[in-house]
Each structure stands twice: as C-alpha cells, then as structure tokens.
Amino acid sequence: MAGYLDDGADGFFPRHRCRLMSLGARPEDLPERKAFMVNQIFQFHGHKWIYDLDELRYALGTAGFDPAAISVRSFGRSAVPHLAALDRAVRNDETMYVDVRRTTTADPQHR
Known part of the structure; x- marks a missing residue:
C-alpha cells in the first residue's frame, strides 16, 4: 500500500x-x-484477503498456532528446502515469506 x-x-x-x-x-x-x-x-x-504480518499472526493464532512458531523469512530462505524451492522469483517483491511450524500440545483444541 x-x-x-x-x-x-x-x-x-x-x-x-x-x-x-x-x-x-x-x-x-x-x-x-x-x-x-x-x-x-x-x-x-x-x-481474497490481504495479509500483513499482524493479520497473519492473528489468523494463525486463531487457528491454534503458537506465535513463537512463526518465523519471518526472505525469498528462497525457508527452513524447509523443498518449500523454498516453490518460491517464484516473479513474485518476490510483492510477497511476505513466513514459516510456521505446527506444534503438538496437550490441549485438543489447539491441534
């Protein structure tokens, strides 16, 4: 914007x-x-929706993800190499890159 x-x-x-x-x-x-x-x-x-980092953190938190599991990345720098390979150079100046790891918890509502 x-x-x-x-x-x-x-x-x-x-x-x-x-x-x-x-x-x-x-x-x-x-x-x-x-x-x-x-x-x-x-x-x-x-x-269908525009996300900034705050909006993405909110949506992921609502879905049960731990905020500590969200890592901001840059183009082609995912912690998971095969995911980094999916990044498209044509979109790197208009895209936000994050990794989110799902963690297990004792609370069944957060799975």
Whole structure:
C-alpha cells in the first residue's frame, strides 16, 4: 500500500512494472495506473484477503498456532528446502515469506 501512496518515478510500482516487463510482460498489459497495479498484485492472482504480518499472526493464532512458531523469512530462505524451492522469483517483491511450524500440545483444541 505504501507503493500506492508513493508517486515518485522510482517508487515501488514503477520498479515493479519494469521488473515484470523484464520477465516478459508487455507494456500494454501493464498500465501505469496505481489501482491497476494493486489489483495486479492482489486480485489477478486469485487472492481474497490481504495479509500483513499482524493479520497473519492473528489468523494463525486463531487457528491454534503458537506465535513463537512463526518465523519471518526472505525469498528462497525457508527452513524447509523443498518449500523454498516453490518460491517464484516473479513474485518476490510483492510477497511476505513466513514459516510456521505446527506444534503438538496437550490441549485438543489447539491441534
């Protein structure tokens, strides 16, 4: 969202647009409209909800995950190598990476 508020030529959206074109997108398919870029990142990939780290921690806590089991990672740096291999370079500037480990607990409501 900070990219939406930044209207500089060297802001996130112009850099992201150039990056997508370097990966094969055509300029005519990537208009320079800010709302288009938000939708390109969000809706065009089938997302239904936007998460930041706080929202993700809340959702995971509600699902019974221990907050200590959540580790922020970077692109291609999962603690589980085969999961890191799933990261797509085309999305690394628009994606939050976290590892979450499920732990067992005596409380059956938290499994």
